[in-house]
Amino acid sequence: MLRLFFLLMTAAHGPAGDPPVRLWLSSHGDYAFGERAKVHARAAQDGYLVVLHADADGRVHVLFPIDPSGDQHVRGGKKYELKGRGDREAFMVTDTSGHGAVLAAFAKAPFVFDQFEKGEHWDYAALSDGFVKADPEAGLVAVVRRMQAVDDHFEYDVSTYVSRPRDVRAPTPYLAWSDSWDFGYGGLGFGPGYYYSWFWR
Numbered sequence: 001m002l003r004l005f006f007l008l009m010t011a012a013h014g015p016a017g018d019p020p021v022r023l024w025l026s027s028h029g030d031y032a033f034g035e036r037a038k039v040h041a042r043a044a045q046d047g048y049l050v051v052l053h054a055d056a057d058g059r060v061h062v063l064f065p066i067d068p069s070g071d072q073h074v075r076g077g078k079k080y081e082l083k084g085r086g087d088r089e090a091f092m093v094t095d096t097s098g099h100g101a102v103l104a105a106f107a108k109a110p111f112v113f114d115q116f117e118k119g120e121h122w123d124y125a126a127l128s129d130g131f132v133k134a135d136p137e138a139g140l141v142a143v144v145r146r147m148q149a150v151d152d153h154f155e156y157d158v159s160t161y162v163s164r165p166r167d168v169r170a171p172t173p174y175l176a177w178s179d180s181w182d183f184g185y186g187g188l189g190f191g192p193g194y195y196y197s198w199f200w201r
Contacts, residue, residue, distance in 0.1 A: 029161035056098035058133025
C-alpha cells in the first residue's frame with residue numbers, strides 16, 4: 001500500500017517529488033507602485049505552459065508566451081525566468097492599491113490561442129473579464145479553460161501579490177500564498193497534486 005502511494009506521488013509530481021507546475025514571484029509578492037516584478041516557472045515534465053497576470057484593476061495580460069505564435073513548449077525540471085519585451089522583467093506593478101495574481105497553467109497538449117489573437121498579438125479585450133477583478137484565481141482559470149479543448153486537462157499554480165504606494169508599508173505579517181491545482185474536464189480534482197506554499201514577511 002505504501003509503495004502504491006509513493007508511485008502515485010511520483011507520477012503526479014515528477015521524479016524529484018516536484019508539483020506538476022511551480023511559480024515564483026520576486027520580493028515575496030510585496031511591491032510598490034512602479035516596481036518591476038520577476039516571475040519564474042518550472043514544470044515537472046515536458047509539456048506546454050501559459051502564464052497569465054491579472055493586475056489590481058483586473059486587467060489580464062499574458063506573460064508567457066509573449067505572443068500567441070510564440071513557443072509555449074517547456075522542458076521538465078528547467079526553471080524559466082519569464083521575460084517581457086526588451087528582455088525586461090515579467091511585468092510592472094500598476095499604480096493601484098490592492099492585490100494582483102499570476103497563474104501558470106501546464107498541459108501535455110498545446111494551448112489554443114485563436115480567440116485571444118488579433119493581428120498576431122494578444123487581444124487583451126478578449127482576455128479581460130469583469131469577473132477577474134472580483135475573483136482573480138477563478139477568472140484566470142476560466143480564461144485558461146477557453147484556451148483548451150473541452151476534454152483537455154491542465155494543472156496550475158497561482159500566486160497573489162500586493163501593490164502599494166511607495167511610502168506605505170504592507171501590514172506585518174503579510175501572508176502571500178501560492179497553491180497548485182489539478183484541473184480537467186468535469187471539474188477540479190483534489191489529490192496528490194494539491195499543495196500550498198506560504199511565505200511570511
